[in-house]
Amino acid sequence: MISTNLLAVFYLISGVLFILALRGLSSPETSRRGNLYGIIGMALAIGVTILSVGNFSYGFLYLIIFLAIGGSIGAFIAFKIPMTAMPELVAGFHSLVGLAAVFVAISAFLNPTVFNLGIPGAIKIASLIEMSLGAAIGAITFTGSIIAFLKLRGIMSGSPIIFFGQHYLNLLLGILLVILIFYLCKTQTDIWFWTIVVISLLVGVLLIIPIGGADMPVVISMLNSYSGWAAAGIGFTLENSALIITGALVGSSGAILSYIMCKGMNRSFLNVILGGWGAEQSSSSTSSKEQKPVKNGNADDAAFLMKNASSVIIVPGYGMAVAQAQHALREMVDALKKNGVKVSYAIHPVAGRMPGHMNVLLAEANVPYDEVFELEEINNDFANCDVAYVIGANDVTNPVAKSDPKSPIFGMPVLDVEKSKSVLFVKRSLSPGYAGIDNDLFYRDNTLMLFADAKKMTEEIVKNL
Amino acid sequence: MEIDPFIFRLSIFILSIFIGYYVVWSVTPSLHTPLMSVTNAISSVIIVGAVIAALAGDSNEIFNTANIFGFLAILLAAINIFGGFLVTQRMLAMYKKKQKDKK
Numbered sequence: 342m343i344s345t346n347l348l349a350v351f352y353l354i355s356g357v358l359f360i361l362a363l364r365g366l367s368s369p370e371t372s373r374r375g376n377l378y379g380i381i382g383m384a385l386a387i388g389v390t391i392l393s394v395g396n397f398s399y400g401f402l403y404l405i406i407f408l409a410i411g412g413s414i415g416a417f418i419a420f421k422i423p424m425t426a427m428p429e430l431v432a433g434f435h436s437l438v439g440l441a442a443v444f445v446a447i448s449a450f451l452n453p454t455v456f457n458l459g460i461p462g463a464i465k466i467a468s469l470i471e472m473s474l475g476a477a478i479g480a481i482t483f484t485g486s487i488i489a490f491l492k493l494r495g496i497m498s499g500s501p502i503i504f505f506g507q508h509y510l511n512l513l514l515g516i517l518l519v520i521l522i523f524y525l526c527k528t529q530t531d532i533w534f535w536t537i538v539v540i541s542l543l544v545g546v547l548l549i550i551p552i553g554g555a556d557m558p559v560v561i562s563m564l565n566s567y568s569g570w571a572a573a574g575i576g577f578t579l580e581n582s583a584l585i586i587t588g589a590l591v592g593s594s595g596a597i598l599s600y601i602m603c604k605g606m607n608r609s610f611l612n613v614i615l616g617g618w619g620a621e622q623s624s625s626s627t628s629s630k631e632q633k634p635v636k637n638g639n640a641d642d643a644a645f646l647m648k649n650a651s652s653v654i655i656v657p658g659y660g661m662a663v664a665q666a667q668h669a670l671r672e673m674v675d676a677l678k679k680n681g682v683k684v685s686y687a688i689h690p691v692a693g694r695m696p697g698h699m700n701v702l703l704a705e706a707n708v709p710y711d712e713v714f715e716l717e718e719i720n721n722d723f724a725n726c727d728v729a730y731v732i733g734a735n736d737v738t739n740p741v742a743k744s745d746p747k748s749p750i751f752g753m754p755v756l757d758v759e760k761s762k763s764v765l766f767v768k769r770s771l772s773p774g775y776a777g778i779d780n781d782l783f784y785r786d787n788t789l790m791l792f793a794d795a796k797k798m799t800e801e802i803v804k805n806l
Numbered sequence: 807m808e809i810d811p812f813i814f815r816l817s818i819f820i821l822s823i824f825i826g827y828y829v830v831w832s833v834t835p836s837l838h839t840p841l842m843s844v845t846n847a848i849s850s851v852i853i854v855g856a857v858i859a860a861l862a863g864d865s866n867e868i869f870n871t872a873n874i875f876g877f878l879a880i881l882l883a884a885i886n887i888f889g890g891f892l893v894t895q896r897m898l899a900m901y902k903k904k905q906k907d908k909k
Binding site: 355356359360361362364366367368369372373375376379380382383384386390391400401403404407408409410411412413414415418419420422424427430431434437438440441442444445447448449452454455456467475518537553561565568569571572573575576577578579580581582583584585586588589590591592593596597598599620682688690693696697698700701704705707709710711712713715769805 | 811812813818819820821822824825826827829830831832833834835836837838839840841842843844845846847848849850851852853854855856858859860861862865870871872873875876877878879880881882883884885886887888889890891892893894895896897898899900901902903904
């Protein structure tokens, strides 16, 4: 129905629309239009593909049914999901892209004639390599994302699972995959293809289990990147430019996010992937901290301090998401603003469990985005600020990162919270954060510890204002 | 000698990586979560492969193994496409500027 050339032009248009969709995200004003471009691009790609196949018999009916079922499930999830569950949702979605890539690769392997790849048993070598790569990366994305999902959801413990020889095993399996792809090309036998899929599924699990909970921002970004490369691999197999363009865009997007997250922790990508941060540290740091004095405050003190301040900076972290304290926080800020206090928010790049996690939660609580600042934008302001209200963050405020070269987090960019006149630190106990090290900030003279649940404490402060 | 079409596809791929690189660096950090959900949605354009696989062959044998995998892939990709774009829309709708005139 549509000539191959025309089809290619339409795919190109879809690809351009996807680029515009990402481009729109450079500012919140243009982002909504960007999303619309993305939707149009997707509708176009699906529409012209259906027209190009031109098979409007039973198959078409089933296609509509499957599309409708999938679409309704997706729409239902999209409307029901609470904003705090966004990291799990994204991980879950990644696993679906991965599995879809595997299915398409399997389909292409079983029925190569439809895609002009040759006939079963004599598939073009290049296509075989491309589809095995697509299937392998897809399978890794699938199981890897499921592990990430389980960890984020709390079904699986967030602590790293490490066993002897883990990295060698991964290396071995990686080499094995290359050998298998070689044999597949040589013999064209099904069994090698299925083995590639199964081993890749295993690799996905093994890659993610050693990575701890707070490293999830890197993991999610990395899986995001993988899902892109999987799509690109399938794009090469199917000779489809829309898929190649999109795969490359998504792949590089995920890679950049991983890089930003790693930089936010001052760790190399390899260091995160090899995993196990905190595991070796936790034993040594537990001793000898009990003696140091801590100033303990209550909601009344906190309210008094903030009411009489002229500027307050709020530092949210993962604890705020866990306690769902963003709405209470917003109420507190409203009350402070009525008292003429200037309030802004400081977000560390790795606060939360995924890139931009805190920003979404604050946006959900109706915090205007121009009151929310990134680390570099606001870090100098702490020196002129009266009160820093740290809610659910820990390691990202630890001054040790600047002073103690022996500390595992040394060199990590941190918020200079300690420079403000007084620090209010909402935390349930003195337990160390994810990095397994003590936060020096707790024992400073200008720090007042508020031991409570983040949401309850914030609500109490609101009452006292 | 003619250039292998693979080289053209490779060129598209490499250039798209560069476009992705520059476009994504200009995404504001506060929109990184929507960025992830939208990239998720658009990577489900893999559905085009699924559609071709599912509709292949004549209607009598529409439930070949290869076709079934195609239909399953359509289902998964559709969840992602609708879920991804809608949840992105929902998030983006929450980002508001400071209201200048207080009521």
